[in-house]
Amino acid sequence: MGEEKNLRIKIGELKSDIGLLRNLEISIGKLIGEEWAEEAGPTVFPSITDLREWDLKILQRYKPFYMPFCDVCCLCTFGKCDLTADKRGACGLNMAGQQSRIVLLACCIGAATHISHARHLVNHLIEKFGRDHSINVGGLNVEVEAPVTRLVCGVKPKTLGDLEDVLNYVERELTRLLSATHTGQEESNIDFESKVLHAGMIDHVGMEVADIAQVSVLGFPKADPEAPLAEIGFGVADITKPVILVIGHNVPSAAEIINYLMENGLYGGVEVTGLCCTAHEITRYNPRAKIVGPISWQLRFIRSGIPDVIVVDEQCIRADTLVEAQKIKAPVIATSDVNCLGLPDRTKDDVDKIVHDLVSGASPGALILDPAKVGEVAVKTTLLAAPKRMKFKAIPDTSGIIEDAKRCRKCNECRRACPNDLPIPEALAEASNGNLESLANLYEECIGCARCESACPVGLQIHSFIVKAAEKKVKEEKYKIRVGRGAIQDVEIREVGGPIVLGEIPGVVAFVGCANYPKGGKEVAEMAMEFARRRYIVVSSGCAAMSIAMYKDEEGKSPYEIFSGRFDAGGLVNVGSCVANSHIAGAAIKIASIFAKRRLRGNYEEIADYILNRVGAAGVAWGAMSQKAAAIASGFWRLGVPVIVGPHGLKYRRMLLGRKDKPEDWYVYDARTGDKVYVGPAPEHLFYGAETKEEAMVMIAKLCMRPNDTTKGRAMKLTHYIDLSKRLFGVIPDDVHLFVRTLADVPITMRDEIIKILEGKGWKENIIPDPTLLPRLVRKRGG
Amino acid sequence: MGVAVEPWQTAEIPGPKKALAITNPQIVVSLIKRSKNPIMVVGHKAAEVQLENGLLIDYIIRISERAGIPIVSTPSIQSEFIKRGFSRVIGMPLVDIANRLADPEWAGIEGKGAHDLAIFIGFTYYVGWLILSGLKHFSPQIKTISIDMHYQPHASWSLPNMSLNDWGKNLEVLIGGLEVK
Numbered sequence: 001m002g003e004e005k006n007l008r009i010k011i012g013e014l015k016s017d018i019g020l021l022r023n024l025e026i027s028i029g030k031l032i033g034e035e036w037a038e039e040a041g042p043t044v045f046p047s048i049t050d051l052r053e054w055d056l057k058i059l060q061r062y063k064p065f066y067m068p069f070c071d072v073c074c075l076c077t078f079g080k081c082d083l084t085a086d087k088r089g090a091c092g093l094n095m096a097g098q099q100s101r102i103v104l105l106a107c108c109i110g111a112a113t114h115i116s117h118a119r120h121l122v123n124h125l126i127e128k129f130g131r132d133h134s135i136n137v138g139g140l141n142v143e144v145e146a147p148v149t150r151l152v153c154g155v156k157p158k159t160l161g162d163l164e165d166v167l168n169y170v171e172r173e174l175t176r177l178l179s180a181t182h183t184g185q186e187e188s189n190i191d192f193e194s195k196v197l198h199a200g201m202i203d204h205v206g207m208e209v210a211d212i213a214q215v216s217v218l219g220f221p222k223a224d225p226e227a228p229l230a231e232i233g234f235g236v237a238d239i240t241k242p243v244i245l246v247i248g249h250n251v252p253s254a255a256e257i258i259n260y261l262m263e264n265g266l267y268g269g270v271e272v273t274g275l276c277c278t279a280h281e282i283t284r285y286n287p288r289a290k291i292v293g294p295i296s297w298q299l300r301f302i303r304s305g306i307p308d309v310i311v312v313d314e315q316c317i318r319a320d321t322l323v324e325a326q327k328i329k330a331p332v333i334a335t336s337d338v339n340c341l342g343l344p345d346r347t348k349d350d351v352d353k354i355v356h357d358l359v360s361g362a363s364p365g366a367l368i369l370d371p372a373k374v375g376e377v378a379v380k381t382t383l384l385a386a387p388k389r390m391k392f393k394a395i396p397d398t399s400g401i402i403e404d405a406k407r408c409r410k411c412n413e414c415r416r417a418c419p420n421d422l423p424i425p426e427a428l429a430e431a432s433n434g435n436l437e438s439l440a441n442l443y444e445e446c447i448g449c450a451r452c453e454s455a456c457p458v459g460l461q462i463h464s465f466i467v468k469a470a471e472k473k474v475k476e477e478k479y480k481i482r483v484g485r486g487a488i489q490d491v492e493i494r495e496v497g498g499p500i501v502l503g504e505i506p507g508v509v510a511f512v513g514c515a516n517y518p519k520g521g522k523e524v525a526e527m528a529m530e531f532a533r534r535r536y537i538v539v540s541s542g543c544a545a546m547s548i549a550m551y552k553d554e555e556g557k558s559p560y561e562i563f564s565g566r567f568d569a570g571g572l573v574n575v576g577s578c579v580a581n582s583h584i585a586g587a588a589i590k591i592a593s594i595f596a597k598r599r600l601r602g603n604y605e606e607i608a609d610y611i612l613n614r615v616g617a618a619g620v621a622w623g624a625m626s627q628k629a630a631a632i633a634s635g636f637w638r639l640g641v642p643v644i645v646g647p648h649g650l651k652y653r654r655m656l657l658g659r660k661d662k663p664e665d666w667y668v669y670d671a672r673t674g675d676k677v678y679v680g681p682a683p684e685h686l687f688y689g690a691e692t693k694e695e696a697m698v699m700i701a702k703l704c705m706r707p708n709d710t711t712k713g714r715a716m717k718l719t720h721y722i723d724l725s726k727r728l729f730g731v732i733p734d735d736v737h738l739f740v741r742t743l744a745d746v747p748i749t750m751r752d753e754i755i756k757i758l759e760g761k762g763w764k765e766n767i768i769p770d771p772t773l774l775p776r777l778v779r780k781r782g783g
Numbered sequence: 784m785g786v787a788v789e790p791w792q793t794a795e796i797p798g799p800k801k802a803l804a805i806t807n808p809q810i811v812v813s814l815i816k817r818s819k820n821p822i823m824v825v826g827h828k829a830a831e832v833q834l835e836n837g838l839l840i841d842y843i844i845r846i847s848e849r850a851g852i853p854i855v856s857t858p859s860i861q862s863e864f865i866k867r868g869f870s871r872v873i874g875m876p877l878v879d880i881a882n883r884l885a886d887p888e889w890a891g892i893e894g895k896g897a898h899d900l901a902i903f904i905g906f907t908y909y910v911g912w913l914i915l916s917g918l919k920h921f922s923p924q925i926k927t928i929s930i931d932m933h934y935q936p937h938a939s940w941s942l943p944n945m946s947l948n949d950w951g952k953n954l955e956v957l958i959g960g961l962e963v964k
Contacts, residue, residue, distance in 0.1 A: 065882045067917035071798020084800045085920055095920050416793045421908055455793065518907070650878075650913045657882045661889075689878055691910060692827050694859040699876070729874060730862025 036156045041603025044154030045169050048176055048198050054605045055194035055638065057773050058612070061665050062637075062656040062686035064193055066099040069653045073098050076183045091183050100192035101181050103630070103654050107199035108178045110631025113315055114579060115170050115206035116338065117250050122163050122209065124252050124371065125217045131161035135216045138223030141489040144594060147586040148208040151593075152201060154602030160217070163209045170202040170209075177202075200634025201604070207632070208582035215486045218255060220284035225492070225566040225573070227485040230283040232291040232549045233477035234301060236273075242386035243271040243306050244378055247298060247321070248313035249578060251281035253335040253368075256375030257311065258286050270382060275301065276316050277542060277577035283483045284576060291481060293550065294515035294543030296448035300467045300474070302328060305393025308386040309358075311378050314339050315578075316514070316626060322365055327394035331358035331381055332365035335374050343367040351376050359384040395464045398436065405432035405465070407458050414462055417455035419648065420445050420518060424452055424462060436469035443470035444520040447623075481549035482560040484541070484576020488587040490594055492567040496537065497595025501614045503713015505569045506720050507531075507704030510539040510584045511548060513621030513629045516648045521547030523693040524622050528572060529559055530697060534720055535569040536704070541581050544622065545574045581632050585639055588615050604638075605774060612640025613668065613771040616704035616717065618683070620696060622646040633687065642683045642703045644696050649689050656686035660738055668707055670769030674778040677769040679707035680738045694728040702733075707771035711744035719747040722754075737761040741768055787943035791908050791933030800919065802929065802941035808953050810940065811902075811928060812960035815850050818900035818926075822892055823847055824880055825856040829905035830863045834951035842954045843904060844869045849961035852902070853892050855880045860905075877906070881914045885922040902928045903938065911935055930954070 043050045072080045073089050081089030088094050093101070125133070135157050137145050144150065146157050149166050157163050177199050180186045186195070214220060221227040237243050246254040254274065261267040272289045274282045275298050282289035292301050298318050302310065305328045312321055314336040322341050325332045334341045346354045346366040351373060357363040358381045368374045396404065405428045414424040422445060427438035443466050452462040467474060499505040509531045511524055524547045532538045540548050549558050563572035567587065575583045592610040593600040600607065611617070619636050621629055624645050630652055633643040637656060645652065659665055660681035667676045682705040690696035701721040709717060718739060725733045737758050740746055742765050746754045772778070788804045790796060805811060815821055825843055832839040840863055847854050847869070854872040856864060861874030873892055883889045884901055891898050901918070903911055911929060915937035918927050929935035932950035934943050942953060 065878065065885065065917060066921060067881075067913040068920050069913075069916070070796075071800065071916075071920075082799045083920075084798055085923055413793070416791060419792075419909075421792070647907055647910050650910060653913070655878050655882070657878060659882070661883075688876075691857050691877055691907065692859050695827075695857065695876060698858065725858075729858045730865070731858075731874065734874070 036601065038599060038601045040154045040601050041599055041606070043604050044602030046152065046604065048173065048195060051198065051604055051638070052194050054608060055197045056190065058637070058640070058686065059190055059193055059656070062658050064096070064100065064189065065655045065657050066096055067650060067653050068095060068099055069651060078183070093187060096189035097187055097192065099653055100189040100196065101186070103652065104177065104192050104196050104199060105181050106627045106652070107196050107203070107631040107634050108174060108181070109627035110629065111174055111199045111203035111206060113628050114203050114210060114631070115167065115174060117314065117579065118206045118210035118213070119167050119171070120250060121252070122160060122167060122213050125213055126160050129160065129217050131159060133160045133217055134158060135160070135162070135212055136222065137212050137215045137487045138489055141491060142223050142487050143490050144590055144600070146208055146212055147589040147593065147600065148204045148582050150600050151589050151602070151604055151607055152205050160213060163213055166205060166209055170205050173198065173202045196634050197638035200631055200636070201638050203631035204582050204585050204635035207579040208586065210579040211486065211576065211582055214251060214281070218251070218285055221483055221485045223487040223489045224485050225564065227483040227565060228287040229480040229560060230287045230289065230291060230483050231478065232293065232481045232546060233479045234292060234297065235475045235477045236290045237271050237292070237306055239306050239391060241269060241271045242308045242382040243273055244309050244311060244382050245273050245275065245292070245301065245307035246278045246282060246311045246313070247275045247317050248336070249277040249315040250313040250336060251278055251285065252371040253311060253313055253374040254278050254282045255285050256371040257378050258282065258289065260375035260379045266379060270379065273307070278313055280484050280542070280545070280577040287483050291546060294521070294546045296515045299324060299448050299450055299463060302330070303394040303464055303467065305389070305391045308389055309333065309378050309382045311335060311374065312339060312341070315628070324394070326364050329361070329389050329392050331385060333374055333378055334365060334367045335369065335371065337369060340367050341365060345369070347373065351380065355380045355384065359388065395468050396461065398468065401431055401436065401465045401468060402434055404460055408432065408460065409458060411457060413455040413457060414452035417451040419447060419449060419451065419516070422446065428460070428462070431465065431469070439466050439469035440473070442466050443473060444522065447516055477550065479549045479552065479558040480561050481546065481558070482565045482574045484545070484574050484580055485565060486576060486580060487583045488567045488573070488590065490590065493587065493590045493594045496568055497591045499569070500591060500616060501595065501708060503616060503706070503709030503717055506534065506536050506616065506701070506717045508537045508539060508587070508615070508617040509700055509704070510541070510617070510619045511544040511622065512541045512581055512584070512619055512632065513544050513624035514626050515543040515547060515623045516625035517547070517623040518647050519693070521550055521623070524548055525551035525559060527620065527622070527693060527697055527700070531700065532559070532563045532570055532572050537567055537569060537571055537573070538563070539573045539575060539584050541575050541584065542578045548572070578628060578632070585635060588617055588639060588641060591615050606777065608638060608640045609772050609774050609777070612773070614706050614708040616706045616709070617641045618700050618703040619643040620700060621649060622696070624649045637686050642686050642688065644699055644703070645689050646696070647689060647691055654687070655689055657688065658684045658686070660684055660735055668769060668771040668773055669775060669778050670767070671772045671777050671779055672770045673780055678766055679769065679771060680741070682706055682739065698724045698728055705739055707769065711742060711768070714739070714741070714745040715747045718745065719750070722747070722750060732757065737763045741766045787945070788934050789944070790912070790936050791944055795909065795912050797916070797936040801936040802934065802938040804934065804943045805940050808957035809960050811930060811957050814900060814926070814928060814940065815852070815961065820891060820895055820898050821850070821852045821900040821902065822898045823852050823854045823902045823904065824877070825854055825860070825904055826877065826906035826911065827857045827859050828907065829856070830860040834947065834954070836951065836955070839905060840864065841867070842958065845958050846961065847871065849958060849963050855892055877910065877914055881917055884918060884925055887922070887924050898925060900926050900928065902930060903935070904930045906931060908933055912937060930957070
């Protein structure tokens with residue numbers, strides 16, 4: 001277990017031989033948490049192995065199933081080593097070890113990204129607002145301001161300065177974790193997996209630090225269920241105005257653009273648009289800003305010629321942004337030391353000189369590491385560049401597409417490069433005859449990666465063809481999204497904690513992650529709406545939150561206009577960007593601490609045990625593609641929340657699967673007696689990849705069942721599970737008997753048919769325990 | 784065979800051990816005959832792909848019936864089998880059946896012991912690719928055959944890349960070679 005004991009000395013006045021000192025403050029770290037009366041739990045600032053026992057328990061039930069992405073290892077000069085069929089490499093590692101090692105690497109990359117994002121934000125905000133600026137994520141409505149940090153680190157951060165201590169810890173742990181992936185370190189795949197879970201846990205801390213810092217300081221909505229609606233979609237930008245496009249995740253530069261516009265009375269004359277999570281953040285900062293869409297909209301929006309200046313910060317930004325920007329003659333401003341784009345550092349240069357170079361085309365872009373200067377340069381450049389550019393675009397006109405399509409060699413390389421195997425050659429063949437309809441039909445399922453273009457031997461701009469062919473649809477993309485609200489209020493947790501734990505609210509379903517969808521973002525919106533209508537609590541974040549918005553019902557309303565933003569049954573809650581995912585974990589933790597009054601401080605194992613056994617929550621990352629998404633998911637696994645991914649998510653190369661056919665895996669302790677009790681496969685899996693949306697929906701309902709459900713709650717959850725299975729699969733699930741503990745669990749409306757099934761399966765009644773996997777929580781030993 | 788035995792998705796390069804190409808569907812017939820306890824694993828595309836003599840699922844049912852092989856299908860198309868009067872099918876998510884096939888102790892779909900041969904059909908290319916990779920590396924006791932229309936390098940044997948039309952013809956030859964059980 002680590003310690004974060006430091007010291008701060010404040011001296012009002014000091015006379016000495018060398019002179020008089022006033023208001024001297026010496027900070028050698030701080031003593032944090034000294035004002036928190038709650039007794040610390042067993043794992044304050046846990047090291048890699050402090051929670052290993054918990055990890056081994058859950059990995060015993062949810063065993064890894066590996067699907068290697070590559071048969072060889074090429075990470076050191078011993079190799080390449082062929083690890084096929086469990087051969088060992090030159091270092092002695094086998095395939096299971098190698099796969100888990102790669103998963104750990106991915107999660108370390110993801111966690112490092114959030115943690116370094118948090119460090120940058122905290123440093124920037126401290127520099128601007130001071131170390132003593134208080135943490136405030138929801139005023140009086142949020143007393144537990146940092147549930148993940150409190151749980152993991154055992155400290156209660158009150159100021160921005162306190163967050164530095166937390167970051168010191170996660171950075172240290174991250175370095176240790178990364179070191180474990182070196183050649184000749186860890187050999188056990190299960191220990192690698194335990195470290196994956198540790199990486200996920202510290203990732204959640206890093207995300208929470210980033211979000212509570214920016215929410216506290218930048219005026220974002222503070223746990224507001226009625227956060228305003230903002231505009232989202234390709235068609236929302238007023239293209240008669242100069243347009244600034246911000247891309248990435250880290251908001252300071254984008255915020256300074258808005259500041260500069262406001263301070264100079266220019267905001268009405270310039271459009272500020274965003275892609276990916278910076279887009280979430282700018283609407284949290286100022287809801288007049290507009291979101292273009294998720295990551296997959298980057299290429300199409302740049303090529304449209306609409307943006308006059310492109311400002312990039314960090315994460316999930318296409319690595320050909322500068323190349324694409326040059327095609328439309330738009331200057332690029334890089335603002336982050338982790339994403340410099342090969343541009344010259346102009347941070348210390350005169351603003352007007354930089355603007356001149358960008359507008360004249362003397363320089364295609366500039367690296368500026370001072371957010372305030374970025375704000376001024378971006379605005380001035382936009383105002384001058386827009387009249388010159390005249391929205392110069394890189395998308396061909398219809399006649400150009402038809403002529404170009406005639407050059408197609410029908411080699412199929414585009415289709416073989418397409419992640420979704422879209423029938424591009426066939427569409428091009430029709431286009432060559434003047435019919436663009438098939439090309440237009442590809443738009444919905446195209447993830448905008450442009451691999452088709454890279455593969456084309458004659459250089460056809462296939463992605464641009466698709467966007468042009470679907471032009472009418474693209475321009476009509478105008479929707480509403482509820483701005484990311486941040487944390488869930490304590491009072492909301494008090495109201496729904498009981499119904500969730502007892503099972504009367506059938507579940508909390510979080511739609512999160514990236515936009516690497518198998519069949520377009522529409523599927524995410526359809527899933528979210530289905531579960532909101534079924535009175536689950538639906539939560540969203542990141543690109544998934546945007547995809548949910550980009551859908552309209554018959555009345556032309558998008559989901560955020562239909563459903564309430566409250567964390568309540570039937571609500572649809574956009575918490576915000578990637579780093580706001582921490583509030584979803586935070587809500588689960590707060591159910592245990594606020595509703596159930598479980599000790600929170602440094603008490604990870606008990607809280608995770610509580611969530612796994614009682615909080616019917618599931619995450620759905622339908623288009624997850626990034627290392628960050630891997631880290632986020634692993635944080636949820638350690639906390640006992642299962643995650644479902646779409647088919648592309650199988651490429652994370654490892655699932656964590658339960659075996660419902662092995663009854664011995666599904667016993668818990670009854671905390672009242674110490675007896676071991678069979679509780680059925682609830683939840684059945686911890687990390688699961690679904691082939692289709694329908695499969696995911698039935699699995700969501702199933703994974704929300706928990707051993708602690710009351711009979712009323714279980715009956716309700718079974719109703720949804722069976723109903724969805726009947727509707728989408730056409731059959732009653734063949735494992736219903738495993739989820740019925742007593743006859744009172746059986747949904748009344750399905751009683752006759754379920755009882756018939758139970759009789760056929762030789763079902764026997766069981767008790768409903770006070771479930772735990774932790775012997776130390778047993779209050780009285782059984783026989 | 785050139786492109787016929789390359790991964791259909793260009794970047795899905797596997798490694799040193801690649802599937803043997805099935806140049807003649809009779810090879811599949813022989814493999815099925817030699818197997819003591821085969822199983823067919825069917826993905827959701829079975830109910831989507833139209834071939835000359837019906838949907839892919841209709842071909843799959845004929846294979847199963849003639850060879851006497853039980854089917855595990857992705858749950859979303861189980862009812863399509865039932866609608867066609869075919870009952871020797873169990874709906875199970877792909878990751879679940881793969882996880883069980885990798886377990887040499889598993890009693891098999893009909894309780895007759897571990898399967899020694901699994902025939903895969905009806906999958907999104909990369910999904911089949913990954914699942915077959917898992918089985919190639921972690922279940923040496925089972926042989927796998929992909930009879931989808933694109934070459935699956937992680938299977939033990941795989942049909943090569945071919946057109947929809949040729950695929951249908953190859954499936955007909957396969958069906959024709961199976962004895963009625």
